[in-house]
Amino acid sequence: MVSSIEVRDLRRTYGDVIAVDGISFDVKEGEIFGLVGPNGAGKTTAVECVEGLRRPTSGRVRLLGLDPSRERLRVAERIGVQLQESALPPRLHVAEALALFGSFYRRPNNVDDLLDLLGLNEKRSAPFAKLSGGQKQRLFIALALVNRPEVVFFDELTTGLDPQARRSMWDLVRSIRDLGCTVVLTTHYMEEAERLCDRVMIVDRGRIVALDTPEALIGSLNIxxxxxxxxxxxxxxxxxxxxxxxxxxxxxxxxxxxxxxxxxxxxxxxxxxxxxxxxxxxxxxxxxxxxxxxxxxxxxxxxx
Ligand SMILES: Nc1ncnc2c1ncn2[C@@H]1O[C@H](COP(=O)(O)OP(=O)(O)OP(=O)(O)O)[C@@H](O)[C@H]1O
Ligand SMILES: [Mg+2]
Structure with missing residues (x-):
């Protein structure tokens, strides 16, 4: 099995804070890989180091065979990123945002297809500032898909979404994977990780405490x-x-x-x-x- 991501002994500190404390793992091509862990465990930091948005303090990261901090642009062309917190200009309309972001890439997805996929058709002409929290979230997910990425990262995929939107997001993630995309996500919803992820990595205080399929994790502890x-x-x-x-x-x-x-x-x-x-x-x-x-x-x- 080919690995889309290889991480070896990754460390990242912020001053005295050790956010990521020497973690190693692989993400296989075509899998849905989940990171879970308490607040402040280091999930976002680890994911951002893999995406190339943060420079590791030490360790080695390979994403699609590239070094994401040195080959930022080549990586950006091939991945999609939904950030945990982000914003757009308040007056930018939904469809405009998708067209604008699409224009940065060589082979963007069709705007109407993305609006359909995320259930945002009725809001296509709405300015960003007037979207509900869940609608903003869905727009950021659509933006992560705008360049037909080979690997997509969702940081807190369904935080703030209602139960219907959460379940339709699970279907969406599965269909993205079925198109051949590798998916890395973080979540605080254990049911989501259990149902959706092929493998789950539990992170605590910057370290990996367990990594396996949900079934194996549940079976291994004799709970x-x-x-x-x-x-x-x-x-x-x-x-x-x-x-x-x-x-x-x-x-x-x-x-x-x-x-x-x-x-x-x-x-x-x-x-x-x-x-x-x-x-x-x-x-x-x-x-x-x-x-x-x-x-x-x-x-x-x-x-x-
Ligand atoms: N830009 C930053 N500057 C300084 N410290 C930071 C910064 N970003 C994160 N940290 C610290 O690094 C640690 C890990 O944070 P991180 O955001 O990676 O955790 P997380 O697992 O994503 O948490 P959450 O579940 O709350 O999103 C925390 O102690 C946090 O306070
Ligand atoms: Mg986080």
Whole structure:
């Protein structure tokens, strides 16, 4: 498999702050690659070093076989970048912005196609200043696609988008990839990373704490599954703790969460409750997900 991106021992500091602390990874051609991590983990800095927008303090980056900080223009022709924060002149219209940015490139995408793709047709004549937050976001995504990029970078792809727009963005990203484009994205939505990305890199304090497919990440940590149910006041679920499949029980008010593992976990808990005559209600099982992995690996306290 050909790599679109190769990063070796990348470091970037800002004065005393070590934003990226020696990371190495490859992004394969045609994959959707996600970076996740707490605020300030170094995701934007790392991505900007790969894009050539920031010079690494040390380390090596190859993007499409080029050195992005030395061959900035050649790289820019072939990649698309949606920045985490950006702005346009307030009076510039949506369609004008797309035509203007397209004019910088040799083979730009068609403006009408981009407007259709991002659902911005009705806003084609609206000035930038009068777009909603989500519409601005979609315009920046359209601008990232204006030059038919081979690699596209989305920093916080769906932050600020409503649930419909978020899901249609996932479809859009998949269709961009199906056209042969490599996609690198950062997100704070673990469901998004889990559903959309072929591989996910979890970054914390400038370092890689895990990198694998979402399934492998979730499977590797032996995270407990959960069974959640209601139990009327005065009833006690503590007896379930004796089951070999159960590792922990949380009971508060009329709600119980049982943590456990193994193929017979759910069955054994339900059987034991029926044998004991416990009148449980609204029982559901919850599979471990990427959010569990993320919280386990990066902790629960707030950063910065
Ligand atoms: N231009 C800058 N000058 C000085 N420090 C910076 C600069 N940009 C980022 N930093 C610092 O570098 C660290 C990493 O920031 P970065 O923006 O890369 O994190 P991030 O993972 O993208 O966070 P978020 O999820 O909040 O977007 C932080 O401690 C931040 O304060
Ligand atoms: Mg960021």
């Amino acid at each position: 407990n599954r959960r069974i959640v149910f209601g139990l009327p006041e005065g009833q006690d679920a503590a007896s379930l703790a004796g089951l070999p499949t159960v590792s922990r029980i949380e009971q508060s008010d009329e709600r119980v969460i049982v943590y456990g593992h193994g193929n017979h976990f759910a069955g054994s808990v339900v059987n034991a409750m029926e044998d004991a005559g416990l009148p449980f209600t609204d029982l559901r099982t919850e599979q471990p997900n990427l959010e569990d992995v993320f919280l386990l690996l990066t902790g629960r306290e707030m950063r910065e």
